[in-house]
Amino acid sequence: MSNHIINSEKTTEEISFNEIYCIRGSNEISDNFASYLSDESKLTGEADWLFFPKSEAEICSIMNFLRENKIGIYISASRTGIVGSSVPTSGGILSTEKMNEITGLGYDKERGNYFLRVEPGVTLQEINDWLMKMAFENISELTPDSIKKVKKVNKLLCYPVDPTEMSATIGGTVATNASGGSTLKYGTTREWIKGLRVILSSGEILDIQRGQYLATKEGSFQINQSNGIQLEFKIPNYIFNTSVKNTAGIYSKPEMDLIDLFIGSEGILGIVTSVDIWIVEKPNLISNVLFFNSEEDAITFAEQLRGNETISPELIEFFSLEALNLLKKVQNNNPGSLNVPQIPIEANTAIFFDFPYSENNLEVMFNELEEISKRCNTDLTNSWSGYEKQDHTRFKQFRHALPENVNAIIAERKQKFPQFHKLGTDMSVPETNFRNMMKYYHSTLRNANLEYVIFGHIGDFHVHVNILPKNMEELKLGEEIYEKFAKKAVEYGGSISAEHGIGKIKRKFLNIMYTQENLEEMRLIKKTLDPSLMLNYGNIINFEGETE
Incomplete structure (x- = not known):
């Protein structure tokens, strides 16, 4: 049964901030880790911290430290984007590259499809390479006998979303709702996401399965945090243009699924830590x-x-x-x-x-x-x-x-x-x-x-x-x-950004597609879920006092 109210959770594992591998100092980062300061757009930024977490618990510890010290963070992995979304303007960088395991396999009877659970730093190439080999060591069964069943299928399986750059990570493709030539037949990343785990800037964790949490007719969602605080917000009143390929702005439609709010939001609302993806038979x-x-x-x-x-x-x-x-x-x-x-x-x-x-x-x-x-x-x-x-x-x-x-x-x-x-x-x-x-x-x-x-x-x-x-x-x-x-x-009824997102580079064009009221609705969601504006600040929307 669907519901518009979701309960967030705290991590069950406490990790000391001092145990987390990180690089400190803007000079050290620019001298020896310069590739983390740019993406394929060649836009270049700066940062004082570079983190390499290996788990949700480590990310939560990082977020607690950053929040207490009023430091912003930019999410990074393969940096294959071309609009500057992962490029830091200050603060820190959180690279998910060490969260790169395929952790589970399941089967959905209603849909008749298998699905994988993967960490955000796994690349699309690694997913499809794994599916060619089917190495089941350290893989959890998410549904009963799923491994035994898939072995009997005797067919090659694949994750069919191909945004051209197969070195892109699954976390990055979720953040941008990535697509490419294969969108013609298979659609965008959005259609292939069954579930997400997302860490908010508060350190609270959302576990979202598709179809589980839907907006009310009035467009409302509610998050009950473990500390008793309730976050209530409304989705934007505009209907996101899906008549064409489109990644411009925050997704919105009547009675939408909560999972779709985070897909394509370019990391400004939360940090993806786990993704459930559908897999299908690989065609000749x-x-x-x-x-x-x-x-x-x-x-x-x-x-x-x-x-x-x-x-x-x-x-x-x-x-x-x-x-x-x-x-x-x-x-x-x-x-x-x-x-x-x-x-x-x-x-x-x-x-x-x-x-x-x-x-x-x-x-x-x-x-x-x-x-x-x-x-x-x-x-x-x-x-x-x-x-x-x-x-x-x-x-x-x-x-x-x-x-x-x-x-x-x-x-x-x-x-x-x-x-x-x-x-x-x-x-x-x-x-x-x-x-x-x-x-x-x-x-x-x-x-x-x-x-x-x-x-x-x-x-x-x-x-x-x-x-x-x-x-x-x-x-x-x-x-x-x-x-x-x-x-x-x-x-002509189209989009200013069909597949690359807005990031920082295309932000000035967003007001061609949206009214100022629409943009303010996006800002309100951002401020509700990330009140300190810690996450990927500068992506998609600007704030008062900024100029393009």
Whole structure:
């Protein structure tokens, strides 16, 4: 039975603060642990403390020390984010990297699925590697005979959420509600979270199972803390935009599940210490790259492939003419670097897609693909295809080679202009406005005479525009255009941040999507659950007296 009231608990184990491994002093951290001061955005911060807890009890001890000394804390792990969420502005850093165990396996009869219990510092790659081997030492059975049952399944299982960067930790992906190309078929992280344990800034622990705690019709929740204090709060009145891929702001919907408040909140409400995730059978996949004569044909192909039940693609990725030209240049300069065949000289655009198959339906699927291809003025002779593990790996590497080479170009130009940074969009729009948005991207950038590439998750109507300025004047122009793109995406019913979150870098764009009243509602939840504003201060929302 669901309930809007949850009782929090204190840790049953007392750990002395002095027993916890930590690095002290801003100079020591900046000199010898500098990687903890930034993420993939290359935004850099500072901190006086760096903690490496190994348990919930150690985190609670750290939180008690920080609260007593009025020190803020920033949650960190793999630091694969690109919006500065884990970058500290002062205070301390709490790295969950030593909480990296897979601890339990269970089976849910109602859903008919197995689930794993994992600590927040486990990476997505480690989860799927473990599922390939199924090593049950030190694994607790969360439901009776779950290990015996899963051994009888005799099928490979996987955690299907793939936000492109498999070195990301499960805790980080929960904090950002991470997604990627596979969102087309499997949705975002949110759909795969069965349970969470979360430590509040008070040191109190919440144990939340999906479906157990739902907001009232008035939008209220209540937390009864072990010290007798009751925390009552209302979820925001806005309805979070789920009609498109969206990670902008705190999630809210009528009678929502409490677990969803913490998923995607970027660590500003609590520290995730344990995650229950659903796992499913791993499909056999064929990876493909198909080339087109025009962008219009590529978009039409993606639209027809997306809704095709026979093929049922796992992901659909897009490469613009500008993106292919950059990769052709890379191939010409270093022929073996991309580990794929030569990109056709006449190729204008490309679509990369995976689909599941079995031996008995393979011919039917390829016949269907050929028909769709012909309608889009190409055919399967203009494609690469492979089903072995090495094929999947090199096609993914081909996809990743694009942002990697963009980063290399920016890094080279940054040597001349130290203030340089990449301008990469992360905006989504509804299907009805996707073609219009693509035309707007191209016309705006061409009129500005800026170098750029477009690539990404066309299956979700969410592509990344990377602007490559050559000097400081172009950087300033690119920043102005970025804001125009954000406004146009929202005008079209989309999101300013489809999968990367807001962090500190995109905070100034949040008022394009939300009213000041909406933002104040987010602040109120933050202040209720974290009254001292200790946790990940500066992520998502600003507070009085701050300027963007």
